[in-house]
Each structure stands twice: as C-alpha cells, then as structure tokens.
Amino acid sequence: MGQKIHPTGFRLAVTRNWASRWYAGNGNFADMLNEDLKARTYLKTKLKNASVGRIVIERPAKNARFTIYSSRPGVVIGKKGEDIEVLKSALGKIMGVPVHVNIEEIRKPEIDSQLIADSIAQQLEKRIMFRRAMKRAMQNAMRLGALGIKIMSSGRLNGIEIARTEWYREGRVPLHTLRADIDYGTSEASTTYGIIGVKVWVYKGDRSATGEAPVIDTPPDEKKPRGPRREDGKPAGRPRPAGAGGARRAAKPAEKAGE
Template structure:
C-alpha cells in the first residue's frame, strides 16, 4: 500500500518557511527539545484560543515566540495579564532566557487546516455526527475561498466494533504539486468509544516560483469601528423607510414657481 508524506514537510524550503528559525552548533539537540516542550506547553495551555502555528526565533540569550491564533484576545487577556503569566512560565521552561511573545491574529480561520480539524474534533467530542461535522466544515471552507478541501475521520465511528475511516472531499487538492499551497493538520477527539483521528487538507491556491507562502494577518480595527459600522447598516424590517414622495414632488414645485414668472412676462 502507498504511504502519504506530510504536505507541510514536503514543501518546507520550496514554498514554506521553517517554523523554528535559529542556528546552533553543539547545543542543537537541547534547543530542539526545548522547542518541542514550548510547543507542547502552549498548545495545551492555549487550547481555547484556536492556535494554528507557533514559530520560534532565537538569537544568543533571546527567544521570540510568535503565536498565530484566531482568538488573540484569549491569549492576551485583560490588560495583558494572561500573556504575562504565560511569559513567566516560558522563562522558567527555557532556564531563565529572555522570552518575547508576539501574538498574530489569523485573517481567515476557515482556511486554516488546524483550526478546521480542531473544530471537527470538538463537534465529535460533543457527540455530533461525524458525517455532518465534516460536510459542515467543507461547506464553510469552500465558502471562504478555498480551491479544495479533503477531510478524514478514523476510529470507531458511531460506536462500531470495528474501526474504519471515512472522508469527504470537494474541489482540487493536488498533493504532488509542490507549488500548491496545501495546509495539513491532524487532531484527535476523545469520545466514549475511544479516540478518533481527524485529518484535514486544504488547498488555498498556487504560489508563484521563487516565492514563499505568506500567512495573511487580520487588519487592526479602530476602537470606533463598531460605531461607524452601526451607522452604515442596512435598515431592518422594523426600521422606518424613507419617504420618497418628497423627492418626486420637488420638480413639480419648481414648475409651479416658474409659472407665474411666465405670466408676468406676458
């Protein structure tokens, strides 16, 4: 049987950049293990924040952690209190190094494979139908502008005695095209019948030769953006509609005022 290679690892160095960017000579193994511990801690600590990727950059005694999340407010907390607690734990985890945390909001979470896979897994843990969860995720992702998506759920589906896999796909997902921007993620759902594995492949288009995939960031909204949006909203059913009779009557009044001038001329 043929085996599938990871779409992300296959494209690293071609159209995707490394998630850990640093250089080490003798301490390579220790720093690599430290990166693994940092990611395990953050994914477990920030499970409710819909974290997609964690990038780590190092220079001497400095560690910069870039967290890409769909809910940055959960990470930052009120007045930045939550992120300070996480920072102190990371300093302890890295043996007293200077840790800097940067939180980046994801522009479109529906095009992120990890967030979509986590959403399907959460629905399975709430005893939703695995078919309905996959079809709903596919429709939502394709509506957001994806070129194609493929999902797969494996395990004791529906409490069956024999484990099996069942998946759905829509659009195009060219796994062998290296210039195709394909995002892949794997998540697990803990149910009463055991664990279910969820896999998601999302094709977001193609990248031109010589370019790298750039993760789009969500634009920062001003504080008064909500008020401006409410002023420009469309009228609802209960709103009073403007009366257009006055606009139609305006030319008639002009004609009436112009009539006496003509009579005076006679």
C-alpha cells in the same frame, strides 16, 4: 509519494518555512529541540480554547521569540495583558532565556487547516455526527475562497465495534504539485470509545516563483455579462416576447379606437 508524505515537510524550502528557526551545534541541538517540544506542549495545553493555528519559535542572540497565530487574540492576551505575562514567565523558565511573545490574528479561520481539525475534534467529543461536522467544515471553507479541501477521520466512528476510515473531498487537492499551497493540520478527539484522528488538507492555490501566497480571483464562469442600459442610465427592461398573445394584446386598443 505525494499522497503519503507529510505535505508541509514535502514543501519545506520550496513554498513552506520551518516552524522552529534557529541554529545549534552538535552538542546543543538535542537540548534546544527538547525545549521547543516542551514549550509547544505547554502552549497547546494552556491555549486550548484560544483557537491557535500554529506557533513559530525563533532564537536570536540569547533570546527566544514566540509568534502565536490565533483567531482569538484577545483570549491569548487576557484582560489588560495579564495572561500574556504569565505565558512569558512560564516560557522563560522552560527556555532558560528571556522570551518575547507576539500575537498574530488569523483573518479567515474557516480555511486554516489546524483550526478546522480542532473544530471537528471538539464536535466529535460533543457526540455530533462526524459526517455532519466534516461536511459543514468543507462548505464553510469553500464558501470563503478555498479551491479544494479534503478531510479524513479515523477510529471508532459513531461508536462502532471495528475502527474504519472515512474521508470527503471537494474541489482540487493536488498533493504532488510542489508549488501548490497545501495547508495541512491534524487533531485528535478523545471520546468514550477511544481516540478519533482527524486530518485536513486545504488547497489555497499555487504560489508564485517568489513564494508569495496565491490571490484567489472570481472564476470567469461566475462573472455575469452586463446587460444593456437606457439613455437615462437605468438598466433596460426585459423585452416582451413576440407571439400570438402579444399580437392580441396589441390589437385590442385598435378595435376600441375603431368603435
């Protein structure tokens, strides 16, 4: 079941929270949901080059608050805040209420699943080999602390006649474990041969009982033991191996002294 279901929906109210947080009665739910979808479509088109990872929408007391997570907040804000004012006015027309926009920076875009998927899709549109793009993204994610990553691409890869699916995985990606912090993202690449879909799963560790994000430590195998130190505080030198060569080198000064 964990292999097929959406990883975020599977973990809602356990280790994940909703992307739209508001309450509506039976009569207003459809209209408010439609407004959310229109706003997300507008932001996805407007901020295509701003590296937006996710968007959280909240509706407190006849207002709307958008929190945009981006690895390039300067592109979203614009020169002297001009672009963000344009966003506020456009979103206000869509939502029909006053809108507040908050920008949050993504510190490590290399381990954000949505940004990884968007990056691979952009490379595929530039006719870069899909294997090279996928493996490069996996190496960057593992280097910056991800415990596991899985990337899947589907479509007419490299322009072949019959569509196929290829995926690569490195590390652990426990999709059945509810407490596992699995970040999931999808994207599409529009090529001359058709659309190629990209899916990314990133495993960042297990969340605690309070829902706190995992802290990635250095594996014990990578911690090297500290060598002996001399009395003056400097590290001790490498001991010379005892053997026939060492004995001959020690004997030569004695022969010269005897002469």
